[in-house]
Amino acid sequence: MRPFLYQRATDPDMAVQALSAAAAANNPLTHASAQPLAGGTTLIDLMKLDVMRPTAIVDINPLARGWSAIEPGRDNLRLGALARMSDVAAHDEIQRNYPVIANSLKLAASAQLRNMATLGGNVMQRTRCSYFRDVSYENCNKRNPGSGCAAMDGVNRMHAVLGVSDQCIATYPGDFAQALIALDATVEITGRSGSRSLPFAELHKAPGNSPDIETTLQPGELISAFTVSGRWPRSVYLKARDRQSYEFALSSAAIALDVQDGTIRDARVALGGVATIPWRAREAEALLKGQKFDDGLAQRAADAAFADARGRRHNSFKIALGKCVVARALQQAVTMEI
Amino acid sequence: MPDNSSSRPSGFDRRSFMAGAAGSALVPITARAAAQDPRAPAAQDPSMPVDVTLHVNGKDRRLRIDARTTVLDALREHMGLTGSKKGCDHGQCGACTVLIGDRRVVSCLTLALAAEGQEITTIEGLATDDRLHPMQQAFVDNDAFQCGYCTPGQIMSAVACVREGHAGSEADIREYMSGNICRCAAYPNIVAAVKQAAPEIMKG
Numbered sequence: 001m002r003p004f005l006y007q008r009a010t011d012p013d014m015a016v017q018a019l020s021a022a023a024a025a026n027n028p029l030t031h032a033s034a035q036p037l038a039g040g041t042t043l044i045d046l047m048k049l050d051v052m053r054p055t056a057i058v059d060i061n062p063l064a065r066g067w068s069a070i071e072p073g074r075d076n077l078r079l080g081a082l083a084r085m086s087d088v089a090a091h092d093e094i095q096r097n098y099p100v101i102a103n104s105l106k107l108a109a110s111a112q113l114r115n116m117a118t119l120g121g122n123v124m125q126r127t128r129c130s131y132f133r134d135v136s137y138e139n140c141n142k143r144n145p146g147s148g149c150a151a152m153d154g155v156n157r158m159h160a161v162l163g164v165s166d167q168c169i170a171t172y173p174g175d176f177a178q179a180l181i182a183l184d185a186t187v188e189i190t191g192r193s194g195s196r197s198l199p200f201a202e203l204h205k206a207p208g209n210s211p212d213i214e215t216t217l218q219p220g221e222l223i224s225a226f227t228v229s230g231r232w233p234r235s236v237y238l239k240a241r242d243r244q245s246y247e248f249a250l251s252s253a254a255i256a257l258d259v260q261d262g263t264i265r266d267a268r269v270a271l272g273g274v275a276t277i278p279w280r281a282r283e284a285e286a287l288l289k290g291q292k293f294d295d296g297l298a299q300r301a302a303d304a305a306f307a308d309a310r311g312r313r314h315n316s317f318k319i320a321l322g323k324c325v326v327a328r329a330l331q332q333a334v335t336m337e338i
Numbered sequence: 339m340p341d342n343s344s345s346r347p348s349g350f351d352r353r354s355f356m357a358g359a360a361g362s363a364l365v366p367i368t369a370r371a372a373a374q375d376p377r378a379p380a381a382q383d384p385s386m387p388v389d390v391t392l393h394v395n396g397k398d399r400r401l402r403i404d405a406r407t408t409v410l411d412a413l414r415e416h417m418g419l420t421g422s423k424k425g426c427d428h429g430q431c432g433a434c435t436v437l438i439g440d441r442r443v444v445s446c447l448t449l450a451l452a453a454e455g456q457e458i459t460t461i462e463g464l465a466t467d468d469r470l471h472p473m474q475q476a477f478v479d480n481d482a483f484q485c486g487y488c489t490p491g492q493i494m495s496a497v498a499c500v501r502e503g504h505a506g507s508e509a510d511i512r513e514y515m516s517g518n519i520c521r522c523a524a525y526p527n528i529v530a531a532v533k534q535a536a537p538e539i540m541k542g
Contacts, residue, residue, distance in 0.1 A: 003384035006405040006451050037452060044408070044447045045428050055384065057405075059452050086441075090502075110517020111499065113429060115441040116448070245516035 001047045005056045009063060012190050012222070018058045020192050020220030028212050030126070030142075032219040036060045038082060039117035041109070042125045050135050051126075051143060060222065067224050068118075072097060077228040081120030081188075085176070086111065088119065098228070099336075100182065100235035100254050104175040107239045110246045120223040123177045123203065123278075124215065128248055129159065129170035141167045142211040157314035158250070161322075162275035164310055168211035170276060171248075172204065177278035178254035179237060182270035183228045191221035200226065204277040232256040232268075233338040238329035239272070240321060249273030251322040253329035257288075264288050269305060269330075274322045281305035284326065293334045295327070302326035390454050394419065395463025401450070409445035409453050410434045413460060421461035421490045425519070432518035435491035436460050442498035444517075461490035464497070473497050476535035477528075484522035492518045496532045497539065505536040 009015035019034045027033075034056040035043055046052040060082070067082040072093040079088060088094055089105035109117065131137045131150035139148035151159055151169055159169040177200070185200040203215050217223070235256035241247040252272035258265040267288035269281040284305040291297055302323035309319045387402045392412060401416050410427075413419040413436070422445055425433035429447040436445045437459040445458075464471040470478070473493050483489045495518045499505050504514035511532045512525070520528065 001406045004405060005384045006388065006449070008451075037449070040447050040449065040452065041429055041444075044449065048428065057449075059449075061452060110432065111502070111504070111514050112432060112435055112442050112444045112495065112517045116443050245513050 002050070002053050002055070004047075004054055006059065007056065008059045008061075012063060012066075012224070015058055015060050015063060015222060016190060016192055016220055018056070019222070027219055028210075028214075029217050029219050029221075030212055030214055034058055034219070036222060038121040039084070039113075041113050041117045042121060046126060046133070049133055051133060070094065075230060077101075077231075079119055079226045079228075081223040081225055082118045084115060085109070085117050085119065085122060086114040089114065097231040097233050098179075098183070098235065100179045100232060100237045100256055101176070101228075103237040104179040104252075104254060107237060108175045119176065119226060122174055123180065123200075123223070124217075125174055126214070127170035128173045130155070132170055142170060142207075142214075145210065145212045152312070155314060156312050158248075159312065159315050160274060160276045161309040161311050161315060161318050162271065162279055162306070163206045163277050165207045165209065165211070165276075167209055168207035168276065169312065170207070170211065171273060172275060172277050172279075173248050173273075174278070175237065175239065175249065175252060175272055177204070178252060178270040178272040179235075180226060180228070181278040181280050182235075182254040182256050182268040183230075183232055184268075186227045187223055188225040188227065189217065189221050190224045191218065195224070197227075200278070201280060207276050234259060234333055234336060235268075236329050236333045236336065238325055238332060240325050241273075251318055251325045253322075253326045255326075255329045255333045257330075257333045259293070259334060262292050264291055264293060267301075269301065269326065271305060271322060271326070274306075274309070274318050281326070283307060288330075293330070295331070298327040298330040299323075301330060388451065390451055392417075392450060392453060392458060393456065394458045395460060396457075403450055405449075405451060407450045409436065409438075409448040409450050409458065412450040413445065413458075419460055419462050422494075423487055423490055425488065425491075430519070431488070431491075432495060433488050433491040435494045435518065437494060437498060440498070440501065442495050459494075461494055464493070471497070472538040473500070473531070473535040476531040480527045480531040480534060481524075482527040482531040483520075483524050488518060488520045488522075492520065492528055496528070496535070499532065500536045500539045505532050508533070 007018050035054040037057045037059045064082040068080040070083055070091050071078040085105045089102050095102040132140050132142050137150045139150045141149050160171045180200045186197050187200050187203050188197045237254050239249045239252040241250050249272045251274050254270040256268040267285045269284040271279040284301040287301045287304050305326050306319050388405050389402050391400045413422050423433040425431035427446045429444045434446045435442050438456050473496050499514045504510050511529050
């Protein structure tokens with residue numbers, strides 16, 4: 001690991017200032033020389049691997065006093081960005097009214113990592129692409145812009161089939177983000193010019209021609225909270241993976257439904273483990289809305305979700321697997337007792 | 339708070355090494371400078387060591403470390419507490435699990451500087467006098483290891499697993515202990531050990 005300056009931010013202004021000071025205006029966040037430290041489960045790991053090379057670390061954990069509240073309201077939910085994954089997953093009201101959130105967190109990582117990792121850090125976690133994580137590979141457009149992509153014709157079993165470009169097929173690895181994008185969450189951001197908020201769906205950027213730019217956050221900006229409107233008791237997170245526990249998704253589905261008198265009034269479908277960014281399957285949602293549920297409808301929705309999928313040598317199985325995951329998750333959501 | 343590190347007869351850390359190597363007069367000077375502004379040197383030059391006080395197993399340990407030092411390396415290399423093991427050093431195996439406050443964490447991904455001011459409990463801090471902690475005894479009783487390398491992490495994780503209320507069934511134990519890998523595959527016996535110790539720990 002390369003040397004860095006360690007600073008501890010005791011209030012948001014101090015954090016923003018420390019992070020901004022070291023940031024060049026046109027520097028993508030992923031390459032910014034100052035990085036915020038929350039749980040550290042991604043950052044310290046990638047610094048040990050020499051993938052991330054910040055020269056300054058700004059420890060924002062002291063901000064948890066103001067930024068870690070779990071606040072389920074009557075008709076909405078607010079989650080502080082420094083709330084720990086384990087605390088949100090174990091929260092009674094989250095489990096009852098937002099099971100898709102509770103389970104996306106509970107099924108991620110290990111108990112130790114969930115105790116450390118924060119919600120804000122979780123959505124900002126970097127891909128697990130083995131070529132990205134191994135600096136002995138020169139060609140990674142995410143790490144070394146313009147260098148090519150070793151995964152295209154390499155071992156790409158874990159890679160994405162949706163949202164891919166000819167520059168990058170690295171999978172977005174997280175689970176919680178699928179719940180947020182399915183529920184139309186909003187992100188609250190604190191930066192140099194005060195606070196702003198944006199739809200969670202606008203936080204991540206598909207790789208396109210610049211896979212090194214992963215989000216719309218600017219250096220010096222910090223996520224302070226997430227908010228969700230409404231309650232979603234009929235929601236599930238289903239995750240298929242190589243091991244039963246403590247593994248990233250090969251394919252996952254975040255589903256939230258509003259079913260009244262057997263008719264689907266509203267449907268939310270998001271996919272994990274198969275796309276380069278948190279992925280909303282709006283084509284599937286459109287098929288489901290206003291319909292009575294049956295297995296045929298679930299299958300058509302699943303087909304629609306993967307209509308644009310592009311498999312490569314080792315990962316085409318994810319298309320068939322992903323459809324099964326979507327169909328089964330829909331069945332679980334429809335039949336769950338709330 | 340008192341500095342207990344120099345009173346450990348077999349402790350080998352940077353501080354006692356420096357005291358022995360460079361003469362004891364040096365120590366009070368650096369300690370005084372540190373008391374005024376613990377991170378002043380680091381604010382200028384990232385390659386300069388930083389002074390930090392860690393609370394480990396009920397004792398204050400004053401250390402002069404590289405800012406890059408993890409809690410795991412601080413324990414093992416600077417305090418002589420080698421019970422916490424370095425397996426993968428990337429948060430994947432759980433061998434380095436310690437408690438910070440009442441939460442189990444992987445010490446290999448925790449910067450020592452970020453753990454300042456918090457109570458750290460390691461496997462060395464679990465037993466009281468000559469009496470093993472119920473989880474340690476349960477691992478012995480159930481032969482819950484072969485090579486033993488993952489065992490300190492397993493035991494620390496298991497103690498927290500029980501206290502979190504996640505040891506109610508074998509399925510729960512397996513799920514909530516999945517962050518601790520045992521390449522000898524002693525899993526059935528580990529589950530049995532956690533089951534045995536759980537009621538005693540919950541009794542307090």
